[in-house]
């Protein structure tokens with residue numbers, strides 16, 4: 681990562697964050713009036729965002745279950761993990777195999793506080809306060825070193841996070857994916873999805889709105905083709921890259937997104 685990117689260590693309740701807005705959409709309690717007000721404004725332009733967020737979370741849970749159950753993955757590195765909610769990655773994976781190791785990474789200080797409280801008794805799961813673009817620091821972190829064996833397959837998760845970082849040759853989504861995958865054993869997996877819109881007016885409005893609301897802690901709403909480009913060189917699991925509520929749906933009834941101004945789009949790739 682380029683030098684100069686500062687990690688915030690203090691919580692400012694007056695400035696909305698992606699983590700707390702997402703928590704509000706999921707029905708959580710770890711958010712403030714400023715986060716809820718920003719969601720209300722956003723809903724005027726993209727009214728299906730709550731359904732989108734719920735479906736995104738369910739996709740993550742199905743994907744983790746699939747990676748554990750069908751592909752035998754026992755190590756997860758989750759970038760931009762978010763505030764703890766119900767059925768977090770470690771709970772889904774450890775229900776299938778309690779020996780599964782999980783490293784959560786997030787740059788929101790509130791995630792660190794709540795994550796640590798949740799994980800106090802769990803030796804196999806940890807949360808690291810880091811910028812997801814800082815691959816070297818994340819991989820060299822003593823907790824990552826303790827919990828992840830990079831000579832064995834790992835599932836690296838970027839679920840609904842790349843819209844939080846801007847394009848950049850050295851630090852944009854493509855660069856980050858390239859840097860991480862260099863360290864992964866064959867048979868590892870990379871899960872990626874992000875907010876996309878094929879409507880330029882929506883892309884522009886939401887990108888500007890979120891950039892202002894979060895005081896610059898935001899990236900860009902992209903297009904499906906931008907997400908597809910991140911999977912270059914990876915074998916994409918069935919059903920391919922899709923709106924995530926349609927990725928291997930299970931028997932749970934998913935909330936229907938009544939409008940489609942923006943969607944969460946992505947899937948899972950495997951390293952040869």
Ligand SMILES: C[S@@+](CC[C@H](N)C(=O)[O-])C[C@H]1O[C@@H](n2cnc3c(N)ncnc32)[C@H](O)[C@@H]1O
Nearest residue numbers: 699702760761762786787788811812839840844
């Ligand atoms: C929409 S939430 C997604 C949470 C979770 N991955 C999920 O899909 O349920 C985006 C998360 O990414 C985190 N985030 C945003 N930018 C980040 C960065 N540069 N480094 C680490 N985490 C970041 C936010 O704090 C937030 O928790």
